[in-house]
Amino acid sequence: MEYILPFLPEKIKNLPIHMDFDGQKRAERYFQIIIILFAVVGFVWGYITQQFSQTLYILFAGVTVSALLTLIPWSIYRRKPLQWQAVLDQASKGASQQGSANMTQLKTKKKKLKD
Secondary structure, three states: OOOOHHHOOHHHHOOOOOOOHHHHHHHHHHHHHHHHHHHHHHHHHHHHHOOHHHHHHHHHHHHHHHHHHHOOOOHHHOOOOOOOOOOOOHHHHHHHHHHHHHHHHHHHHHHHHHO
């Protein structure tokens, strides 16, 4: 895939290709609702017409619609971006680890005093 990137126009390279976690959950929910809705409608229509092929055509249409709505990272799926924590340098990381070790020692001492 890397060999194709130099040949792509800048507009295509700048397209967003991510979803946030809430957007992934929403896309999954939409996918399930659309598939179930089209399956029920397809089953009912196929039963009325006595044509199983009609059921499959309607179900395939539902799969196509849900794929277009949920696989593409539309802007509705990128409304709540995840805020990452800032990177800690090694000095503050060591101090925080030492602080957590001290807290663990205090908790064990308190348990021993209670017993």
